[in-house]
Amino acid sequence: MKYNIAVIPGDGIGPEIVGEAQRVLDAVGKKFGHEFNYTKVLMGGCSIDVHGVPLTEEALQTCKDSDSVLLGAVGGNVGMSNWYNRPPQERPEAGLLALRKGLELFANIRPAYLYPELKDRCPLRDEVIGEGFDMVIMRELTGGLYFGKRFTEEVNGVQKATDTLTYDENEIRRIAIKGFEIARKRRHKVISVDKANVLDSSRLWRKVVEEVAKEYPDVELSHMLVDNCAMQLVKTPGQFDVILTENMFGDILSDEASEVTGSIGMLSSASLGATKLGLYEPSHGSAPDIAGLGIANPIATILSAAMMLRYSFDMKEEPDAIENAVKQVLADGYRTGDIWSEGCKKVGTTEMGAAIIERL
Numbered sequence: 001m002k003y004n005i006a007v008i009p010g011d012g013i014g015p016e017i018v019g020e021a022q023r024v025l026d027a028v029g030k031k032f033g034h035e036f037n038y039t040k041v042l043m044g045g046c047s048i049d050v051h052g053v054p055l056t057e058e059a060l061q062t063c064k065d066s067d068s069v070l071l072g073a074v075g076g077n078v079g080m081s082n083w084y085n086r087p088p089q090e091r092p093e094a095g096l097l098a099l100r101k102g103l104e105l106f107a108n109i110r111p112a113y114l115y116p117e118l119k120d121r122c123p124l125r126d127e128v129i130g131e132g133f134d135m136v137i138m139r140e141l142t143g144g145l146y147f148g149k150r151f152t153e154e155v156n157g158v159q160k161a162t163d164t165l166t167y168d169e170n171e172i173r174r175i176a177i178k179g180f181e182i183a184r185k186r187r188h189k190v191i192s193v194d195k196a197n198v199l200d201s202s203r204l205w206r207k208v209v210e211e212v213a214k215e216y217p218d219v220e221l222s223h224m225l226v227d228n229c230a231m232q233l234v235k236t237p238g239q240f241d242v243i244l245t246e247n248m249f250g251d252i253l254s255d256e257a258s259e260v261t262g263s264i265g266m267l268s269s270a271s272l273g274a275t276k277l278g279l280y281e282p283s284h285g286s287a288p289d290i291a292g293l294g295i296a297n298p299i300a301t302i303l304s305a306a307m308m309l310r311y312s313f314d315m316k317e318e319p320d321a322i323e324n325a326v327k328q329v330l331a332d333g334y335r336t337g338d339i340w341s342e343g344c345k346k347v348g349t350t351e352m353g354a355a356i357i358e359r360l
């Protein structure tokens with residue numbers, strides 16, 4: 001089969017990690033007889049430098065016309081046109097938000113799994129980790145604060161900035177359904193995270209999630225306030241199976257969960273909508289502090305490519321093969337700097353990619 005993939009290397013470490021994911025996809029294609037065709041798309045700071053905007057209409061259209069999209073990361077305080085000093089809607093990150101919205105990818109799946117081999121990289125004590133850590137954050141991705149009205153004004157000589165948080169019941173219902181569906185394939189447990197003790201949007205969230213839960217009697221639902229959740233993630237991480245939450249809470253909690261797995265360099269993600277077209281990207285950013293050094297961990301991006309094969313292309317053996325190769329590489333002691341510990345082989349980005357391909 002032939003598949004057309006839009007590839008967005010982006011900024012910072014983006015091109016380095018995406019390059020490894022593409023090499024892994026090529027190896028999978030060769031092994032299983034698939035053809036992956038790539039179309040490179042500019043998005044983020046690199047697009048600002050060339051086109052003056054973080055995402056052009058043509059770039060968005062190329063993504064819409066593809067079978068799936070693979071993304072590295074965007075942003076950073078570098079670039080010819082000084083990306084950081086631009087207003088939010090003109091910054092590299094605005095390109096990413098426009099892409100998610102433009103492709104209507106409302107469901108962001110972020111799995112956080114602690115490989116037994118990385119237990120010593122987890123900052124939590126053994127008795128806290130207990131049986132291990134294997135959860136998924138189902139994050140709403142096209143609503144909430146990120147897409148509300150925002151403006152800065154001067155009122156009576158005082159600077160005032162406003163961001164609004166809005167959800168309607170349909171937006172909540174469709175992400176809740178995705179959360180319960182994924183829980184059905186896992187340990188049948190959803191913890192819905194909100195701030196219903198303060199926010200109207202959270203009260204509606206809770207009400208709609210409870211309605212949806214009635215259709216899933218085999219899935220246990222409980223609610224947790226977001227501040228408590230941030231604490232519980234490091235106190236009793238094993239209690240979580242699926243966290244279902246809104247956009248901003250999911251952004252913050254997924255970075256926290258990533259550290260429990262040893263490094264944000266391990267956290268993959270898939271963004272899905274109503275069709276098979278998905279966006280696959282690591283949960284981390286462009287890591288400007290290590291860009292160009294050849295030391296970034298490509299595993300999150302490689303695991304995101306595996307998610308692409310599973311969710312957009314309905315493959316099974318192929319993503320399993322990638323995931324097993326990653327497990328094997330870790331068991332064989334290969335580590336990039338972010339997950340390295342005494343006694344392991346420290347490798348760079350390309351060596352890690354090559355070691356995974358060897359084990360495919």
Ligand SMILES: NC(=O)c1ccc[n+]([C@@H]2O[C@H](COP(=O)([O-])OP(=O)(O)OC[C@H]3O[C@@H](n4cnc5c(N)ncnc54)[C@H](O)[C@@H]3O)[C@@H](O)[C@H]2O)c1
Binds near residue numbers: 285288
């Ligand atoms: N999806 C995206 O494109 C995305 C996601 C998050 C942040 N960003 C952007 O990235 C820029 C930098 O953001 P930040 O510094 O807050 O977050 P970041 O995730 O880029 O980096 C945080 C820390 O984690 C490390 N890190 C991240 N990925 C790594 C990897 N694969 N291997 C090893 N170490 C890794 C970095 O070196 C850094 O120390 C900002 O402009 C931000 O908006 C983009």
Ligand SMILES: CC(C)[C@H](C(=O)O)[C@@H](O)C(=O)O
Binds near residue numbers: 075093096284285
């Ligand atoms: C870069 C930024 C807009 C993005 C987000 O907040 O969604 C990132 O932090 C992420 O987690 O994918």
Ligand SMILES: [Mg+2]
Binds near residue numbers: 251252255
């Ligand atoms: Mg984030």
